[in-house]
Amino acid sequence: MRDLQERLGYLVLAATAVAYFAVYTTSLGRPPGSFDYLAILNTTMPLVLVAVGQSLVVITGGIDLSVGGVVSVCVAVTAATGGTPGWILAVLALGAAAGLVNGVIVAFGRIAPILTTLATLSIYTGAALWILPVPGGSILPGVRAVLSNPGVPTGLAWLALVVAGWWVLRRTRFGMRVYAVGSDETAARAVGVPVERVKAGVYALSGLCSALAGVFYVSTTTAGDANAGAPFILTSIASVVVGGVAFSGGRGSAMGAVAGAVALTLVIDVLFFAGIDPLYQSLFQGLFLVVAVLLGTAAALLARRRTA
Amino acid sequence: MTVEATGIHRAFGGVQALRDASFAARPGEIHALAGENGAGKSTLIKVLCGVLRADAGSVAVRGRVATAFQELSLLPDLTVAENLLLAAPPRGRLGLVRRGHLTAEASRVLALYGVSEIDPRSPARDLSVSQRQVVELVRVLATEPDVVFLDEPTAALAEREVDWLAGHMRRLRDAGACVVFTSHRWREIERLADRVTVFRNGTHVATRERLTEDEAVTLMTGRTLDATYPDVSGIEAGEKALTVTGLTSGHLRDVSFDLRRGEILGVGGLAGQGQRDLFLTLFGARRPVAGRLLVGQAERSFRRPADAVRAGIAYVPEDRKAEGLLLPLSIRDNIALTTLARRSRAGFIRRRAEKAEISGVAAKLAIGAGRATSQAAGTLSGGNQQKTVMARWLLADADVYLLYDVTRGVDAATKHDIYHLIAGLARSGKAVLFHSSETEEIAHLCHRVLVLREGRIAAELAGPVGDAEQIVAASIRESADA
Ligand SMILES: Nc1ncnc2c1ncn2[C@@H]1O[C@H](COP(=O)(O)OP(=O)(O)O)[C@@H](O)[C@H]1O
Numbered sequence: 001m002r003d004l005q006e007r008l009g010y011l012v013l014a015a016t017a018v019a020y021f022a023v024y025t026t027s028l029g030r031p032p033g034s035f036d037y038l039a040i041l042n043t044t045m046p047l048v049l050v051a052v053g054q055s056l057v058v059i060t061g062g063i064d065l066s067v068g069g070v071v072s073v074c075v076a077v078t079a080a081t082g083g084t085p086g087w088i089l090a091v092l093a094l095g096a097a098a099g100l101v102n103g104v105i106v107a108f109g110r111i112a113p114i115l116t117t118l119a120t121l122s123i124y125t126g127a128a129l130w131i132l133p134v135p136g137g138s139i140l141p142g143v144r145a146v147l148s149n150p151g152v153p154t155g156l157a158w159l160a161l162v163v164a165g166w167w168v169l170r171r172t173r174f175g176m177r178v179y180a181v182g183s184d185e186t187a188a189r190a191v192g193v194p195v196e197r198v199k200a201g202v203y204a205l206s207g208l209c210s211a212l213a214g215v216f217y218v219s220t221t222t223a224g225d226a227n228a229g230a231p232f233i234l235t236s237i238a239s240v241v242v243g244g245v246a247f248s249g250g251r252g253s254a255m256g257a258v259a260g261a262v263a264l265t266l267v268i269d270v271l272f273f274a275g276i277d278p279l280y281q282s283l284f285q286g287l288f289l290v291v292a293v294l295l296g297t298a299a300a301l302l303a304r305r306r307t308a
Numbered sequence: 309m310t311v312e313a314t315g316i317h318r319a320f321g322g323v324q325a326l327r328d329a330s331f332a333a334r335p336g337e338i339h340a341l342a343g344e345n346g347a348g349k350s351t352l353i354k355v356l357c358g359v360l361r362a363d364a365g366s367v368a369v370r371g372r373v374a375t376a377f378q379e380l381s382l383l384p385d386l387t388v389a390e391n392l393l394l395a396a397p398p399r400g401r402l403g404l405v406r407r408g409h410l411t412a413e414a415s416r417v418l419a420l421y422g423v424s425e426i427d428p429r430s431p432a433r434d435l436s437v438s439q440r441q442v443v444e445l446v447r448v449l450a451t452e453p454d455v456v457f458l459d460e461p462t463a464a465l466a467e468r469e470v471d472w473l474a475g476h477m478r479r480l481r482d483a484g485a486c487v488v489f490t491s492h493r494w495r496e497i498e499r500l501a502d503r504v505t506v507f508r509n510g511t512h513v514a515t516r517e518r519l520t521e522d523e524a525v526t527l528m529t530g531r532t533l534d535a536t537y538p539d540v541s542g543i544e545a546g547e548k549a550l551t552v553t554g555l556t557s558g559h560l561r562d563v564s565f566d567l568r569r570g571e572i573l574g575v576g577g578l579a580g581q582g583q584r585d586l587f588l589t590l591f592g593a594r595r596p597v598a599g600r601l602l603v604g605q606a607e608r609s610f611r612r613p614a615d616a617v618r619a620g621i622a623y624v625p626e627d628r629k630a631e632g633l634l635l636p637l638s639i640r641d642n643i644a645l646t647t648l649a650r651r652s653r654a655g656f657i658r659r660r661a662e663k664a665e666i667s668g669v670a671a672k673l674a675i676g677a678g679r680a681t682s683q684a685a686g687t688l689s690g691g692n693q694q695k696t697v698m699a700r701w702l703l704a705d706a707d708v709y710l711l712y713d714v715t716r717g718v719d720a721a722t723k724h725d726i727y728h729l730i731a732g733l734a735r736s737g738k739a740v741l742f743h744s745s746e747t748e749e750i751a752h753l754c755h756r757v758l759v760l761r762e763g764r765i766a767a768e769l770a771g772p773v774g775d776a777e778q779i780v781a782a783s784i785r786e787s788a789d790a
């Protein structure tokens with residue numbers, strides 16, 4: 001019944017989607033339209049991306065707290081340079097490099113992931129503040145139209161691209177090795193998996209995902225803020241948990257985490273339409289997280305008792 | 309020579325696992341590597357196949373190498389298919405892995421090696437220990453290596469699977485491969501090996517084409533063991549410690565017997581005839597469907613193992629890692645675990661009392677050859693880990709000891725120690741229920757033997773039986789005397 005835990009993300013997403021639909025319809029007197037769906041998609045996109053990177057790291061048995069710092073730096077650079085395509089490519093390279101630094105320290109320096117990424121989180125956040133001391137900056141309208149157009153469903157295309165990307169990754173040798181490392185590092189090494197390179201790789205990918213998230217963030221908000229990344233630390237981990245990725249590593253799917261990310265964003269909308277003071281948003285988000293995880297654990301326990 | 313190593317040194321922290329060790333094996337032979345637990349066999353194999361680096365010395369291995377490690381290297385969360393094909397998965401265009409073909413390809417490989425009862429889709433963690441071992445072996449065999457190292461490949465296997473493996477080892481040898489394996493079962497070494505190398509204390513002692521078991525034991529231990537089995541015939545049986553009536557649970561069907569203080573009662577029979585269910589049920593780890601259990605005079609029904617422990621029952625399993633040993637904790641903490649309450653006051657543990665008491669037991673059992681009890685249990689060799697688990701239950705001072713295959717994967721000298729320990733338990737008035745996958749042990753060590761077949765008691769033999777053949781015969785024959 002491990003399946004159930006792995007599908008937790010989709011179940012929670014379905015439940016929150018129903019709640020969203022109900023609350024929206026009762027409070028506005030009409031069902032949500034395509035504009036609402038696109039708005040949700042565009043606002044979720046950064047979290048979806050960070051959650052994909054985070055789940056890759058968690059599947060290898062690690063954790064990446066520096067996602068907050070990488071998103072912040074990339075938001076700062078994108079906004080400060082005006083978001084031209086050339087600079088966006090540079091930002092993506094920057095994110096991957098920042099992630100690779102984590103990976104090299106964790107894999108070859110053998111420092112615990114939580115320590116490493118806590119330290120680099122603080123470094124990257126500091127760099128972001130240095131680049132963009134006050135919120136502001138801009139992004140090319142042409143780039144916006146492609147990334148997060150509120151009128152045309154480009155968001156859907158990007159989401160499809162994320163799913164396809166995961167599908168491909170799962171079918172590469174690297175993808176198989178990611179699960180092998182998280183499942184049992186010593187055994188993986190014994191059967192010839194280059195554990196250090198795989199670890200360095202997932203942190204670099206996580207950095208790349210955070211960079212993409214930063215670019216999408218500037219695109220949806222049309223400006224930058226050097227503290228933009230901070231919330232992503234908690235929300236990306238929450239997405240991974242709700243998405244049914246095991247923290248012990250080796251189990252789960254980034255797609256579960258994507259579902260978890262969308263659900264988490266929906267919850268905020270549900271709270272909004274239910275008329276709950278935004279002050280209490282984090283309180284309710286936390287409650288939601290606890291309840292979702294408890295339900296998943298209870299379901300797994302029940303299933304185990306039935307088979308035993 | 310396909311495999312040649314000379315002057316190998318390798319240390320783990322303060323433990324010198326290999327000292328000036330040498331080893332050579334040639335193509336077209338099955339070469340057994342024998343030695344006590346902790347002699348350095350596994351370390352040598354890891355150095356030879358390149359997983360561990362030697363601190364000094366030279367290694368030369370020619371050809372494609374494949375290794376089945378003692379601690380197995382299956383990835384628990386990956387499916388059997390993924391585990392088998394991790395190194396070379398079926399790929400389609402663009403070089404992407406064809407996940408849909410993984411299962412089919414794995415089934416084909418399993419079938420090729422005559423394995424049919426393992427589902428390639430199930431995650432490795434859901435397999436039994438012997439199934440995991442079989443998958444690990446298929447993974448190794450399927451690479452069709454020139455040099456193959458098998459580290460205690462049969463420890464978890466049943467007789468039929470051992471035959472299966474033996475067939476494949478011979479086939480590889482006949483095809484010109486160099487097959488190196490380790491085993492604690494002399495019968496297997498005798499049957500399979502063309503040459504035997506003996507290791508002791510991390511170094512090469514001898515390589516021979518012919519070697520008797522007694523010679524081997526002397527070479528492995530550096531001493532001659534007195535008559536292998538202690539004499540248990542003089543021990544007086546006391547009052548009933550355990551009375552079982554009509555027990556039905558798992559594979560067990562309507563089993564009745566009693567066990568007296570001072571008695572060692574053997575449970576024999578072919579593998580999988582309900583022996584495990586009997587032990588687990590008596591220890592409260594499995595709820596019986598029917599039956600009564602008296603401990604002493606009192607009727608008991610256990611909901612969980614803790615109930616059994618409270619009633620004075622101790623259970624020592626064969627799989628020490630899965631069932632009770634915490635490898636990162638110190639030897640002392642591992643031994644102390646079940647008896648903490650006795651040595652604590654108001655919730656605080658009296659460390660000094662603990663240290664004294666535990667060092668005493670550890671010394672008595674010669675755990676880790678006098679190594680400090682503050683070291684992690686994980687650094688001990690298998691036999692010493694088993695002794696640690698035994699020490700824990702000795703301290704617990706239980707009335708009834710359920711010993712399930714406690715000598716599995718344990719070297720000759722440690723086995724010898726354990727036999728004397730068991731006889732000592734009986735002599736001090738404890739009741740012992742004893743099962744072993746080595747029928748010899750049951751034949752020599754027990755006052756009485758129950759032979760299980762299809763979950764029922766098929767025969768009861770008065771002991772010491774002395775001759776294992778008698779127990780084997782009773783396991784196979786249709787009710788001999790009923
Ligand atoms: N990873 C390790 N860390 C610490 N000690 C070890 C480790 N591996 C082996 N040893 C020690 O090295 C010695 C040889 O062990 P091993 O090669 O496993 O022996 P064998 O396979 O012959 O039983 C033992 O004393 C064991 O405790």
Ligand SMILES: [Mg+2]
Pocket residue numbers: 349350351378459
């Ligand atoms: Mg070994």
